[in-house]
Amino acid sequence: MKPISAIEPRKARPVPLIVAVFALSTLLPLASAGSAAVPEEKPTERQQAISLADAVLRALERNLDITVSRQTRDLLLPDIKFEQAKFDPTLSLSASQSRTITPLNRPFFGVTGAQLSSEPTPFDVRETTATLGLTQRILTGATYALTFSPDRTFVPSATGFLFNPGYTSLGTLTLTQPLLRDFGLDVNRTLIRVAQNNAKVGEHVFFDKVLTVISTVEQSFWELVFANENLKVAQIVLKAAQDLVVSNRAKAAAEILSFAEVLQAEAAAASRVELVLIAEKALRDQDDLFRQLLNPGEQELRQTVHVHLTPIDQPIQTLEPISLEEAIDIAIERRPEVLLAQKNVETSDINSKFAKNQLLPSLALTGTLGTYGIGKDLGDMLQRNYGGNFYNWTAGVVLSYPLGNRSAWSQYDKRQLEAKNAQALLQSVRQQVLIDVREAVRRVQTDFKRIETTKSARILAEKKLQSEQERFNVGLSTTRFVLDYQRDLALARGSELRAIVDFNKSQSNLARHKAVTLDRYQIVLQ
Numbered sequence: 289m290k291p292i293s294a295i296e297p298r299k300a301r302p303v304p305l306i307v308a309v310f311a312l313s314t315l316l317p318l319a320s321a322g323s324a325a326v327p328e329e330k331p332t333e334r335q336q337a338i339s340l341a342d343a344v345l346r347a348l349e350r351n352l353d354i355t356v357s358r359q360t361r362d363l364l365l366p367d368i369k370f371e372q373a374k375f376d377p378t379l380s381l382s383a384s385q386s387r388t389i390t391p392l393n394r395p396f397f398g399v400t401g402a403q404l405s406s407e408p409t410p411f412d413v414r415e416t417t418a419t420l421g422l423t424q425r426i427l428t429g430a431t432y433a434l435t436f437s438p439d440r441t442f443v444p445s446a447t448g449f450l451f452n453p454g455y456t457s458l459g460t461l462t463l464t465q466p467l468l469r470d471f472g473l474d475v476n477r478t479l480i481r482v483a484q485n486n487a488k489v490g491e492h493v494f495f496d497k498v499l500t501v502i503s504t505v506e507q508s509f510w511e512l513v514f515a516n517e518n519l520k521v522a523q524i525v526l527k528a529a530q531d532l533v534v535s536n537r538a539k540a541a542a543e544i545l546s547f548a549e550v551l552q553a554e555a556a557a558a559s560r561v562e563l564v565l566i567a568e569k570a571l572r573d574q575d576d577l578f579r580q581l582l583n584p585g586e587q588e589l590r591q592t593v594h595v596h597l598t599p600i601d602q603p604i605q606t607l608e609p610i611s612l613e614e615a616i617d618i619a620i621e622r623r624p625e626v627l628l629a630q631k632n633v634e635t636s637d638i639n640s641k642f643a644k645n646q647l648l649p650s651l652a653l654t655g656t657l658g659t660y661g662i663g664k665d666l667g668d669m670l671q672r673n674y675g676g677n678f679y680n681w682t683a684g685v686v687l688s689y690p691l692g693n694r695s696a697w698s699q700y701d702k703r704q705l706e707a708k709n710a711q712a713l714l715q716s717v718r719q720q721v722l723i724d725v726r727e728a729v730r731r732v733q734t735d736f737k738r739i740e741t742t743k744s745a746r747i748l749a750e751k752k753l754q755s756e757q758e759r760f761n762v763g764l765s766t767t768r769f770v771l772d773y774q775r776d777l778a779l780a781r782g783s784e785l786r787a788i789v790d791f792n793k794s795q796s797n798l799a800r801h802k803a804v805t806l807d808r809y810q811i812v813l814q
Contacts, residue, residue, distance in 0.1 A: 337600050339599075339601055341809055351581065365490075381420050383419075384418075385415070393408065414442045414443070414444070419437045425476075427473050429466040430465040435460045467652060468651045495813060498806070498813065512574050513601075519570075533557050552771070616725050620718060623802075629714040639703045640706075640707050644700055646700070653683075659679045731797065742784035749777040753770075
C-alpha cells in the first residue's frame with residue numbers, strides 16, 4: 289500500500305445505480321445500529337447504590353435460609369431446660385373428707401355400752417385428712433420423698449377415746465440412693481450435657497450458615513462488579529468500532545479507502561452491538577441473582593421498573609502477606625465444621641461413660657424415718673408429733689442384676705462404635721479443612737499473579753493497537769488488522785477485569801475457609 293502522499297488523485301466517476309442502491313440499503317441500517325448501542329425503547333430503570341457491608345447486613349437480617357437456621361437452633365434450647373426440669377422438686381397436696389357408718393355385731397366399749405339391742409348398732413366415724421408431699425430427684429441419683437399427713441377423726445356419742453375429736457399426724461422422709469448403677473453427678477447429668485452439646489451443635493450449624501450466606505453475597509457482589517465493568521468494556525469496544533466506521537466512511541468519501549473497508553468496519557460495529565446487548569443482559573441477570581440473596585418482597589420482584597444495583601466498593605488489587613501455617617491454625621480453631629465434629633466426639637464420650645455405668649448391678653440404699661403425733665387439737669398434735677416420743681425408722685439395701693445383662697452390653701457396644709466413628713469423622717474434617725485452606729491460599733496467590741500478568745497483556749495490547757492505528761492512518765495497515773487488535777485489547781481488558789474480580793473472590797473464599805468473615809464486618813452473633 290502506498291503512503292497517502294504518493295496516492296494520485298483520481299477523477300470522480302459516476303456510480304452505477306445498483307451499487308448506489310446497495311450502498312444506501314447497507315449503510316443506513318448499519319449506521320443506525322452503530323449509533324444506537326442499546327434499543328431505543330427500553331424499560332424504565334432506577335439506579336440504587338449499595339455497598340458490600342450493607343448487602344451483607346441486609347442478607348443476614350432478611351435471608352430466608354438464615355431465618356430457618358436461626359429458628360432451628362432456637363428449637364434446641366428448650367431441650368436443656370426440659371432435661372434440667374427432671375431434677376426440679378414436685379409439690380403435691382391432697383385433702384379428703386369422709387363419713388362411714390357401719391353396723392356393729394358386738395359391743396364396742398365406750399361406744400355402744402355392754403348390751404346390744406335387737407337391732408345392729410350403727411358406728412359413725414367422721415374423718416378429715418390431708419397430705420402434703422415434696423419429692424425430688426437429686427443429681428447424685430438419689431430420690432427423696434417428704435410427706436406430712438394430718439388427720440381429724442370424730443365419733444359422735446363415743447366416750448371410749450382419749451381424744452374425741454382426735455387429731456393425728458404422720459411425718460415421713462423416704463430416701464433412696466443408688467450406690468453403683470446411676471450413681472454420681474456425671475451419670476445423672478448425661479442427658480443435660482447431651483442437650484447442651486446439641487444446642488452447641490445448633491449454634492455451629494447456624495454459624496456455618498451465616499458464613500455461607502455472607503460468602504455467597506460477597507461472591508455475587510464481585511460478579512455484579514464484573515458485570516458492570518464488563519458492560520463498560522463492551523461499550524468502549526463498540527465506541528472504537530463506531531469511530532472506525534466514521535473514519536472509514538470519511539476516507540471512502542475521499543476515495544482514500546475502498547468501499548469494502550467500510551463494509552468490514554460496519555460489520556464489526558454490528559457485532560460489537562451484539563456484545564453490548566449480551567453484556568446488558570448478563571448485568572440484569574446478575575442484578576436479579578444478587579437481589580434474591582437480599583430476600584426482597586414479592587411486590588418488589590413484580591415491579592416492572594428494573595432496579596439496577598450499583599456497587600460502591602472497588603475491588604482491591606493488593607496482597608497482604610499470608611502465612612499458611614497461621615491460616616491453618618486459625619481455621620482448625622474456628623471452623624464450625626471442626627467445632628461441630630468436636631462436640632459430636634464429646635457427646636459420644638458422654639454416652640459411652642453412661643452406657644458403661646449401666647453395666648453395673650443396681651445396688652441402692654433405702655431408708656425411711658417417720659414421726660407420729662396425736663392430740664386434742666392441731667397445736668397439741670404438732671407438739672407431740674415433733675416431740676420425738678413416737679417415731680419409726682427403717683434402713684436397708686436393694687440389689688438387682690439381670691442375668692446376662694444383654695441389653696446394657698448391646699448399648700455399650702453401640703456407644704463405643706459411635707465414639708470411634710465420631711473420632712474418625714473429626715480427623716476427616718480436620719484433613720478436609722487443611723486441604724481447603726491450602727487450596728484457598730494458593731488461589732489467592734495465583735489470582736494476584738494473574739492481575740500482574742493480565743495487566744501487562746492489556747498494556748501490550750493497547751500499545752499494539754495504537755501502533756496499528758498509526759500504521760492504518762498512514763495507509764500501512766488495513767481495517768481487518770485494526771479490528772483484530774481492537775478485539776485483542778477487549779479480550780485483554782476482560783481478562784484483567786476477570787483476574788481482579790477473581791482475586792477479590794478468592795480473598796472472600798480464604799476468609800470463609802478461615803471462618804473470619806464476621807471479623808471483617810465486625811459482626812457478633814448473639
